[in-house]
Amino acid sequence: MKSIRGESIFSYVNVIVLSLLSLSTVVPFIHIIAKSLSGETYILAKEIWLWPKGFNFASYEYVLSFKQFYISFSNSLLITIVGTAISMAVTMLAAFPLSRRSFPLKRAFMLFFVITMFFSGGLIPTYLVVKQLGLLNTLWSIMLPMALAPFNLILVRNFFMSLPEALEESAIMDGASNIRILAWIYLPLSLPTIATIAMFYAVGYWNSFFQAMMYITDRGLMPLQVFLMQLVTNSKPGDMAISGGLSEITPESATAAAIICVVFPILCVYPFIQKYFVKGVMLGAVKG
Amino acid sequence: MMFRKTAVISMSVVMCILFMSGCSTGKDASPSGTEKTAATSENGGGAKALKDLKITRLYHGVMEQFKGSDTMNSNKIINKLRENSGFNIQYDSLPNENPAQKISIIFASGDVPDLMMVAGKSDYFKLAKQGALEPLDDLIAKQIPNLSTMASKETLDALRYDGKIYAIPYRNALKVGNGLVERADILKELNLNAPTTIDEFYSTMKTIKEKKNIAPLTMATSSAGSFFDGFFPFSAAYGVSTPTVVKDGKLKFSWVQPEYKEFITTLKKWYDEGLLDPEFAVNKDSKDKLINGTAVFNTLYFSSGIDVDKALQEKKNGGNVQFIAPPVGKNGQSGIQDASISTQYVIIPKQAKNKLGAAQYLNFLYKPETDILINYGIKDEDYTEANGAYTQTKEQSDKISWRSMYGLGDTDFGINARLKAKSLLPYYEPQLAFKKSREETNFAPSIEAYDSKFAELRNYVEENSMKFIMGKRDLSEFDKFTQEFDAKGGKAAIDAVNEWYTKK
Numbered sequence: 040m041k042s043i044r045g046e047s048i049f050s051y052v053n054v055i056v057l058s059l060l061s062l063s064t065v066v067p068f069i070h071i072i073a074k075s076l077s078g079e080t081y082i083l084a085k086e087i088w089l090w091p092k093g094f095n096f097a098s099y100e101y102v103l104s105f106k107q108f109y110i111s112f113s114n115s116l117l118i119t120i121v122g123t124a125i126s127m128a129v130t131m132l133a134a135f136p137l138s139r140r141s142f143p144l145k146r147a148f149m150l151f152f153v154i155t156m157f158f159s160g161g162l163i164p165t166y167l168v169v170k171q172l173g174l175l176n177t178l179w180s181i182m183l184p185m186a187l188a189p190f191n192l193i194l195v196r197n198f199f200m201s202l203p204e205a206l207e208e209s210a211i212m213d214g215a216s217n218i219r220i221l222a223w224i225y226l227p228l229s230l231p232t233i234a235t236i237a238m239f240y241a242v243g244y245w246n247s248f249f250q251a252m253m254y255i256t257d258r259g260l261m262p263l264q265v266f267l268m269q270l271v272t273n274s275k276p277g278d279m280a281i282s283g284g285l286s287e288i289t290p291e292s293a294t295a296a297a298i299i300c301v302v303f304p305i306l307c308v309y310p311f312i313q314k315y316f317v318k319g320v321m322l323g324a325v326k327g
Numbered sequence: 328m329m330f331r332k333t334a335v336i337s338m339s340v341v342m343c344i345l346f347m348s349g350c351s352t353g354k355d356a357s358p359s360g361t362e363k364t365a366a367t368s369e370n371g372g373g374a375k376a377l378k379d380l381k382i383t384r385l386y387h388g389v390m391e392q393f394k395g396s397d398t399m400n401s402n403k404i405i406n407k408l409r410e411n412s413g414f415n416i417q418y419d420s421l422p423n424e425n426p427a428q429k430i431s432i433i434f435a436s437g438d439v440p441d442l443m444m445v446a447g448k449s450d451y452f453k454l455a456k457q458g459a460l461e462p463l464d465d466l467i468a469k470q471i472p473n474l475s476t477m478a479s480k481e482t483l484d485a486l487r488y489d490g491k492i493y494a495i496p497y498r499n500a501l502k503v504g505n506g507l508v509e510r511a512d513i514l515k516e517l518n519l520n521a522p523t524t525i526d527e528f529y530s531t532m533k534t535i536k537e538k539k540n541i542a543p544l545t546m547a548t549s550s551a552g553s554f555f556d557g558f559f560p561f562s563a564a565y566g567v568s569t570p571t572v573v574k575d576g577k578l579k580f581s582w583v584q585p586e587y588k589e590f591i592t593t594l595k596k597w598y599d600e601g602l603l604d605p606e607f608a609v610n611k612d613s614k615d616k617l618i619n620g621t622a623v624f625n626t627l628y629f630s631s632g633i634d635v636d637k638a639l640q641e642k643k644n645g646g647n648v649q650f651i652a653p654p655v656g657k658n659g660q661s662g663i664q665d666a667s668i669s670t671q672y673v674i675i676p677k678q679a680k681n682k683l684g685a686a687q688y689l690n691f692l693y694k695p696e697t698d699i700l701i702n703y704g705i706k707d708e709d710y711t712e713a714n715g716a717y718t719q720t721k722e723q724s725d726k727i728s729w730r731s732m733y734g735l736g737d738t739d740f741g742i743n744a745r746l747k748a749k750s751l752l753p754y755y756e757p758q759l760a761f762k763k764s765r766e767e768t769n770f771a772p773s774i775e776a777y778d779s780k781f782a783e784l785r786n787y788v789e790e791n792s793m794k795f796i797m798g799k800r801d802l803s804e805f806d807k808f809t810q811e812f813d814a815k816g817g818k819a820a821i822d823a824v825n826e827w828y829t830k831k
Contacts, residue, residue, distance in 0.1 A: 080638040085615040107391060162428075163435045170436050253432065256383075256419045258390070258399060265422070272423050273388045288388075288630070 075099065075295035082291045098296035107258065107266050108300070114178060115245060115263040116304075122182040122244040127237055129187045130195055135221045137192075138199035156189045162253070169254055180254035181247050181262065188243070191236045198232045199225060234315030238308070245305045267301045270294060376684035380414040381440035383433070384732065385671060386423035392729040403708075404730050407700060412691045414684055418733065434459050439676035441685040444497060444735070451486070451494050451672045452773035460493040461675040461682055467492065470686035473693035477736045485770045486672070494672035495689065500737035503758040504666030507560040507653050508627045508635075510617060512646040513539075521651045525564045525593070528654045532602040535623055544603050545622035547610035551782070554789040557607075557626045558594070559664050559764075564656030565590040568664075569766040570785065571824070578767055578828045580821055582788040583809040591805075594796045608793045614638075617648060632754035650758050662764035673735050692735055701734045702741035717744065724748035768824055776823035780816040787815060 069089050074082055078093025086092055102108060136142045137149055159165070165184065174180040202225065210220050226233065248264040255261060274289040289297075390399060399405075399418055409416055419440075421429050427450050433439055434454070445451050454460050467474055467483075477498045486494050509521060514531075517538055522528040535543040548554040555562070555570075562568040567581035567590055574584075581587055597603040604610070604622060614631065616622035618638045627635070632648055639646040655661040675685045691697055703710040703719055704727045710719035724745075731745060746752050768777065791808055794800035800808075 078641065079634075080618070080641040083614050083634065083638045084618045084642070105391060106394060163432060166432050167436060170438065175438075252422045252424065253429065258420070269386070269388075269391060269423060273391070288634075 071295045071298055074292055075299050077292055079290045079292050098290065098292035099300070101290070101293045102270070102296045102300055105266075107261070108263075110259055111261050111263040111266040112304075114260055118178055118181050118247060118262055119241050119244040119305075121178075122186070122247075123237055123240045125182055126186050126188070126191075126240040126244075127233065130192055130236065131221070131226070131233075133187065134192055134195035134199055135217075135225065138196045140204075152187075152189045152192055166253060175254055176257050176260065178260055181250045182244070184250065185243075185247075188240070191239055195229070195232060195236060198229055202228060231315045234312045238312055238316075241308065242305060263301050267297050270297045376414075376687055377681040378413075378415050378684075380416045380442070380681055380684045380688055382416060382418050382442045382688075382735075383440040383444070384418060384420055384735070385426055385444040385446055386420050387732045389729045389732050390420060394726075397729075399729075399732070402727075402729075403705060404700065404727060404733065407705060408697070408733060411697065411700075412688055414688050414691075416688065420732075430454075434676065437678055439678050441675065441679040441681040442688065442735070443674050443676060444671055445494070445674055446671050448670065448773050449778050451674070452488060454674065455488040455493040459677055461677050461679065462491040462493055463495065463675065463686075464492050466675075466682070466686040467495075470683065471495075471690045471693070473690050476738070477693050481770060482669070485772060487772065494674045495736070496669040497671035497673055498736035498738070499667055499669040499671075500739050500742035502665070502667045502763070503629050503755055504664045505556055505559060505626050505628055506650040506663050506758045506761070508617070508625050508632060508648045509651050510620065510623045510646060511649040513620065513623050521649075522654060523652060524655045525561070525657070529597070529602070532597070532624075533600075536600075536602055541621050541623070542601055542604045543623040544597065545610070545613040545616045545625050546604065546607040547613040548607055548789070548793065549609050549611050551786050551789070554792060555785070556664070560626060560653035560662075561594070562587075562590050563662035563762075563764055564654050564660055565593075566656065566658065566660040568662055568764045570781070571766065571768055571821070573767065576829070578821060578824050580784075580812070580817055582784075583812055583817065588802070588805045591792055591795050592802060595798070595802065598796050599798075603796075608797065618642065620644065620646070629754045629758060630749075630751055633749075633751060650754060652761050662762045663758065665763035665765060667763075668766075668769045689735060692733075695740075698734075698738050698741055701730050702738075702744040704730055719744070719748060721748060721750075767828065771824060771827050774823050774827060776816070777820040780820045784812065784815060784817055784820065787812065 066089070070087075073087050073089055073091045075098050076091035076094055076096070077087050078095060081087055081092040133152070137145055139145070160168075169175060169180050169184060172183075174183065206224055206228075207220055210224055215223070246264055247262060248268065251260075251262050251265050270289050271294050274291060274294050393399065393402070397403075399420070405416065405418070421444070426446060430443070430445055430450070433443075434457075445454065474495065478496050482496050483492055486492055486496065511521075513535070514521065517535065519531055519534060522531040532543040535541065546554075546557040548557050555568075559568050562581075565586045566572060567584055567587045569581060571578045572581040572584065573579075594603065598605070598607075604613070604616065607613075613622065613625050614627070614635055617625050617627075617635055627648075627650075629650065632650065635648050639648070653661045653663050673689065675682050679685060692701075703717055704723070706712060709723050709727055710717055712718070725748075731741070734741065743752075746755050768774075771777075791800060795802050795805070795808075
């Protein structure tokens with residue numbers, strides 16, 4: 040009896056704490072949405088909290104009137120789709136051999152990957168490599184240098200290692216090649232893993248900003264995050280270093296609208312892979 | 328078996344590579360690739376300028392305004408610039424976030440443009456020290472005669488490193504930045520005139536407080552540097568608005584002078600009597616208090632005046648703001664910030680392929696005809712002109728609002744054209760007549776001990792000033808505070824500056 044009461048208190052506390060946590064992430068979001076739908080006057084007067092005043096869509100019209108928005112949007116979409124595909128292919132093809140017991144140089148390769156998690160070559164050397172490869176001012180410069188995240192590689196490898204060896208052995212008996220084992224047995228079994236890792240990569244590519252700033256000068260190749268940043272930093276008047284005095288100031292409502300436009304597409308992806316997520320969290324855990 | 332495995336693995340690798348190179352849709356060909364005609368001709372010192380010219384400028388907000396098929400390197404203005412200058416110019420832009428990092432990468436990679444902008448004195452001197460820049464004395468003398476309209480001898484001399492000039496200051500034509508603003512309608516309603524002295528300011532605020540029960544003066548000083556920017560019109564009345572002041576032929580930090588203590592004492596009095604917004608130190612922005620009528624006085628950037636006015640018109644109560652003269656102190660001192668100091672520079676990298684062309688193009692940009700082109704556009708298409716009077720509608724201006732990104736320095740003529748197009752002249756012009764405070768160190772070369780410590784020292788003074796005003800630190804400790812300031816590097820910094828100043 041006591042234990043049941045304890046449990047119910049625990050679940051009450053649980054519900055309260057988790058509700059507060061989720062509120063703290065949702066409220067700023069609602070605030071930005073409210074701002075994006077409000078009249079600029081009310082924002083200047085700081086009257087907006089969670090409900091818009093002076094309701095209008097003008098700020099969205101403003102953001103969507105920029106040619107650069109569409110250019111950047113399609114760039115980001117392309118980077119995300121192609122980049123994620125490349126990253127997934129590379130990660131799977133690296134994780135599979137590294138999870139095999141029979142693979143001789145396993146440790147050396149693993150070390151080789153893991154070292155990059157702790158040490159980087161530094162900005163200028165990396166830039167020079169990208170330049171020598173002729174990737175400057177191409178979208179490849181955003182996708183290729185960071186195609187493999189060692190952390191994700193370790194996750195996938197551990198998951199592959201947790202699958203029973205008997206599966207592989209029986210497949211070898213039947214004369215299946217390595218590629219076939221990976222494609223027909225391991226990949227279907229690791230759908231939750233694939234979904235989770237793909238999500239990590241996709242969000243990473245969608246938010247890629249720093250590489251674009253470094254490697255890309257052609258404005259026709261700018262991703263969405265760079266466009267957003269430029270709109271946002273244009274919203275401060277009198278910042279001589281940036282505006283050179285007199286440039287178009289972005290209204291605050293438009294800044295909010297731009298944030299929504301940039302975040303919304305990637306948010307749309309979440310519901311579709313929600314069901315895999317629940318399983319994906321158990322990555323490498325004991326199978327029941 | 329083993330062989331088959333290897334074969335399969337290598338096959339898959341090949342497949343993977345093929346797949347990656349196969350989906351090359353991501354590679355847009357840039358609209359106009361520059362042909363490298365430069366490769367064959369002799370570099371530098373050549374007697375002929377090359378045709379191709381690459382310009383990398385700092386970010387400018389107007390770059391976002393291209394519409395339709397216009398892009399930065401393909402539109403009617405840049406076509407005209409190419410036609411008139413004879414150079415095949417290509418512009419690109421540094422990011423507006425941390426441009427210095429990108430600049431150092433560009434120099435490290437050796438892939439430099441022919442003309443480039445850098446921001447900040449210390450960044451410029453760093454590049455000059457590294458030997459990354461082309462000395463310009465000769466080029467200026469032979470190729471850029473029009474420079475005299477853009478840069479005074481004093482500003483050029485301030486950029487000398489080892490006796491040579493390595494940069495041209497990007498002329499800043501704006502002379503007004505932050506100014507003191509009042510809600511004119513509220514003063515009128517209470518039958519009050521705009522206060523002209525510090526004492527009048529106090530009594531006016533007292534009256535407003537009695538009748539309206541609001542704190543008349545608001546500020547937003549939560550971010551670094553904003554305390555001095557905001558209270559500038561008031562500290563100027565005590566002669567301590569700029570970081571340094573000249574006393575007995577030497578420069579001294581104004582923050583440790585007895586006058587600074589007087590200024591802080593006054594603010595403390597205002598704060599204690601409820602005349603200064605009690606939230607001034609945590610405000611991020613104070614426009615809302617002007618709009619809502621919970622404050623009457625504030626310091627605003629001149630172009631924000633129009634935003635506040637618009638907001639006031641849209642709200643039912645109406646009203647308007649006006650920039651007023653900064654209050655005069657007991658010794659007749661007053662002033663607002665001098666915004667005309669340039670902190671951006673145009674340089675020619677040492678490794679540039681077309682140095683001569685770069686200099687000639689600059690000279691072309693500094694011609695009056697070119698200035699008209701980049702500020703008004705093309706005659707009879709974007710504006711009309713009769714007997715020296717230029718007429719341009721807002722629509723005409725908005726169509727080519729990106730035109731000013733091609734300039735490498737502003738003229739008064741140009742800035743007036745753009746202020747007019749944005750209806751900002753009523754907020755800008757009245758402030759031209761007000762006194763501006765001059766900061767001597769703006770004309771100094773880069774002085775390590777001063778430049779590297781400046782931000783830290785300023786933040787320390789800001790923090791303590793706010794503590795003094797809000798009573799979190801007692802004003803009797805002011806002398807102790809000045810000693811702390813000197814110990815923090817204040818003394819070393821000012822001594823280093825005086826090395827330069829006394830020899831000037």
